[in-house]
Amino acid sequence: MKNIFRIALLPAIFTLINIPLLAAAPPPAYEGRRLYVSYCQLCHGTKGKGDGALAKAMKIHPTDISTTVRSRSDTILEKIITGEGQPTISGRDRHNVISESMPEWEDIFDKSQISALIAYLRFLTRAKHDLMGDPKLGLELYHKYCQVCHGEEGDGDGVMTKLLGIMPMDHTNPNETNSMSNAEIIESILDGKGRFMPSWRSTLSQADVEALVSYIRLLSQ
Numbered sequence: 001m002k003n004i005f006r007i008a009l010l011p012a013i014f015t016l017i018n019i020p021l022l023a024a025a026p027p028p029a030y031e032g033r034r035l036y037v038s039y040c041q042l043c044h045g046t047k048g049k050g051d052g053a054l055a056k057a058m059k060i061h062p063t064d065i066s067t068t069v070r071s072r073s074d075t076i077l078e079k080i081i082t083g084e085g086q087p088t089i090s091g092r093d094r095h096n097v098i099s100e101s102m103p104e105w106e107d108i109f110d111k112s113q114i115s116a117l118i119a120y121l122r123f124l125t126r127a128k129h130d131l132m133g134d135p136k137l138g139l140e141l142y143h144k145y146c147q148v149c150h151g152e153e154g155d156g157d158g159v160m161t162k163l164l165g166i167m168p169m170d171h172t173n174p175n176e177t178n179s180m181s182n183a184e185i186i187e188s189i190l191d192g193k194g195r196f197m198p199s200w201r202s203t204l205s206q207a208d209v210e211a212l213v214s215y216i217r218l219l220s221q
């Protein structure tokens with residue numbers, strides 16, 4: 001009886017152990033956007049221009065981070081966000097002085113969340129096209145229908161690529177995805193492309209396709 005119990009339990013334990021290994025972490029810019037929407041957008045605005053709902057109430061107008069972060073290193077950005085290094089920054093370099101109107105997030109986020117936020121700030125500085133549609137839905141659909149060819153991480157090396165002898169474009173390369181307008185991406189998805197990119201017109205709704213466009217853009221690294 002004991003043995004049967006043990007054997008029956010094995011697959012369950014296996015599944016438990018395997019879950020974190022199988023589920024790849026979401027792309028950093030995707031995760032960063034999720035945090036940004038909840039914690040930063042209120043002041044910094046949807047695109048980082050400093051026009052969030054709370055911006056008018058701040059003593060110092062939030063900076064247009066979509067341009068300023070370009071010249072800042074990851075280390076400085078990490079210090080600005082955590083607030084941990086603010087006195088040191090101001091002592092060393094006046095250019096990096098950040099006022100107290102920018103909250104300190106040291107106790108709120110762990111290291112990987114800070115990296116994700118920085119990835120999204122960098123995404124905002126180079127984004128050429130608006131995000132459209134819900135990226136969370138996009139992530140689900142991409143995993144369900146697209147990763148077999150485009151790869152779990154979007155870099156174009158899905159399991160089907162070898163079988164079919166195809167090389168889809170690297171969706172994690174911002175130069176490649178930035179070169180396509182939203183309308184062009186939508187058209188490729190709805191009508192298909194070349195011999196092996198299928199048309200998804202009968203499977204996906206307009207909202208599904210727009211969600212995928214957002215997700216493809218947030219794969220950018």
Ligand code: HEC
Pocket residue numbers: 036039040041042043044054058060061062063065068069072077080081097098099100101102103105117
């Ligand atoms: C309550 C409003 C508020 C919130 C919420 C907020 N900030 Fe700020 N932030 C500011 C203000 C104001 C400044 C400008 C401070 C200055 O120039 O002295 C700033 C500056 C910054 C800067 C420096 C910009 C630069 O390069 O000069 C970064 C980076 C930044 N914020 C990131 C974030 C992130 C990431 C979040 C979310 C986790 C966030 N902020 C949330 C108000 C806010």
Ligand code: HEC
Pocket residue numbers: 141142145146147148149150160166167168169170185188189193194195196197198200212
């Ligand atoms: C059977 C394999 C396969 C599947 C499944 C597939 N694609 Fe593709 N996809 C391709 C190939 C191959 C190309 C390149 C076509 C060409 O340029 O000739 C491509 C091209 C594209 C393009 C045009 C830009 C580019 O990357 O070249 C987009 C956008 C795209 N796919 C999105 C998707 C989305 C979203 C899904 C899921 C809903 C999906 N694909 C599913 C194989 C696939």
